[in-house]
Amino acid sequence: MSYEHLAEVYDRLMKDAPYEEWETFFRKVLEREQTQTVNVLELGCGTGEITHRLAESGYRMTGVDLSPEMLSIAASKRNTSIQWIQQDITDLQGFSGYDAVISFCDVVNYITDSDGLASMFRHTSQALKGEGLFVFDVQSPSYALEHLAGETFAEVYDDLSYIWFCDRDGDLLTHDLTFFTEDGQRYQRFDEEHQQRIYSLEEISRLLVQNGFRIASVHSDFSLEEGTEGDRIFFVCQKV
CATH class of the missing domain: 2.20.25.110 (S-adenosyl-L-methionine-dependent methyltransferases)
Known part of the structure; x- marks a missing residue:
């Protein structure tokens, strides 16, 4: 998989993406969980649109992506306080003490084998402080x-x-x-x-529990009401 050329046009193709809804959903989850969150790690940050929005809302952000081209574009944008790191999110190294980890816009679906997904969940748990939150979305199988x-x-x-x-x-x-x-x-x-x-929700749930998380709630299509009937499924998880 290469983003060498796609990175150049990615923001134009994604100009109608619901970035504000991702940001709002995450902030409302934090309010509901009454979690004091300052340090947030975003996995698969791409060109950093969500990362920048959250940084502008006062969070201390770190963005991780495998593509140097995507990260170069992210770093050239408006906020200079964000830390950008090139790593494979299935094998994170050197991360710890984060209040929350997020991964939006189908990033999890790009991990194409169960072992890789289990490794991503395990390393994410290690990056979080005790009882830290992990919030991510996937495409629904339907x-x-x-x-x-x-x-x-x-x-x-x-x-x-x-x-x-x-x-x-x-x-x-x-x-x-x-x-x-x-x-x-x-x-x-x-x-x-x-x-x-295409992951079943049952397989995702099993791998989360096996790799250091409890599932606090599951949502669809940016709604804070719990449910799994929708195009995009959100998992809100807590490190155990």
């Missing part, structure tokens, strides 16, 4: 199967266009993306392939 698998998506702008094919093989989704970006009088083509895993 959304992945009904709205992504077997579908083709395309968008055309004045200086950018893309075609996105999504194929399914068992519980793996393969996203084949072809981009055309304006380069002077020509258009430059680049291709990327990304894979995601």
Whole structure:
């Protein structure tokens, strides 16, 4: 999986993403849990949109991502107090004492094997202080199967266009993306392939419990009401 070229156009493609809803959901969870939270670690921070928003709300933020291109863009944005670190989130090293860890926008689905996900959960637990919170989301299996698998998506702008094919093989989704970006009088083509895993909520719950967490609540589609009927499922977990 490469973000070498995608990083350049990522923010434009995600301009309508519900960043404010992710930020608001997390802050409301903290209010509900009555948790005194200062230090927050974001795993799979990408170009840092959520990281920056939370930093501007007063949290001391650290953003981790595997892609140096994504982190370079994140670091060039408005807030300079954030610490940016390039690491594999399934093998975090040197993190401890965080009040909360977050991972939004389907990051967990990009970990395509159960061992890797278990390792991510275990290292996340180690990064948290006692009873710290871990809040993350995943695509619901119904959304992945009904709205992504077997579908083709395309968008055309004045200086950018893309075609996105999504194929399914068992519980793996393969996203084949072809981009055309304006380069002077020509258009430059680049291709990327990304894979995601469709996880059952039962498997995620089992791996969380096995790797240092209790599940405080499960939500769907940014609602604070508990439930699992929706496109995006949120887990609120506490280190034990």
